[in-house]
Amino acid sequence: xxxxxxxxxxxxxxxxxxxxxxxxxxxxSRMFGGFYEPSPGAVYPTLQWLEDEGLVRSEVVDGxxxxxxxxxxxxxxxERGGRVGRLLEACSMExxxxxxxxxxxxxxxxxxxxxxxxxxxxxxxAAAILDEARRRIAELMA
Numbered sequence: 001x002x003x004x005x006x007x008x009x010x011x012x013x014x015x016x017x018x019x020x021x022x023x024x025x026x027x028x029s030r031m032f033g034g035f036y037e038p039s040p041g042a043v044y045p046t047l048q049w050l051e052d053e054g055l056v057r058s059e060v061v062d063g064x065x066x067x068x069x070x071x072x073x074x075x076x077x078x079e080r081g082g083r084v085g086r087l088l089e090a091c092s093m094e095x096x097x098x099x100x101x102x103x104x105x106x107x108x109x110x111x112x113x114x115x116x117x118x119x120x121x122x123x124x125x126a127a128a129i130l131d132e133a134r135r136r137i138a139e140l141m142a
Contacts (some may be wrong), residue, residue: 001137004080005083005087006042006043007039007046007049007050007055008077008080008083008084008087009028009031009038009047009084010024010028010043010050010056010090011050011055011056011069011073011076011077012028012031012084013027013028013031014068014069015033015069015074015077016058018067018069019066020064020065020069020076021040021043021044021047021067022040022043022065024038024043024047025037025038025039025043027086028036028043030135032088035101040057041092047067048114050067050073051067053072054070054072054073055069055070055072055073055076056068056069056070056073057070060095106130111126111130114126
């Protein structure tokens with residue numbers, strides 16, 4: 001995710017329908033097939049910023065603040081529409097990227113379990129394995 005991408009994703013979610021902040025986070029997760037879900041702690045400040053900029057508006061409906069896209073927000077999104085497509089493509093099944101993300105998540109979980117054991121020798125060996133894997137992956141990019 002690059003600078004400004006969270007704003008674009010929030011606007012894209014609101015382009016589909018008006019919703020409250022938690023729904024925005026869930027809609028973005030749905031757009032990415034569950035591979036990326038922004039935290040409410042990231043979504044709510046973004047919504048506030050977008051409202052301050054006039055790109056979204058909010059109203060209280062049944063005791064909840066519901067956000068919707070303004071015309072200015074629609075224009076902002078239209079000017080950057082290609083970026084939304086590229087972000088969504090990053091997690092499409094055809095690119096192979098979800099498999100890499102899943103493997104990375106599984107690796108991180110395994111490392112956390114190893115760290116919980118607390119065996120210093122195992123952690124040094126794991127660090128060497130991870131350094132080798134990082135080096136080999138970097139070679140793929142060269």
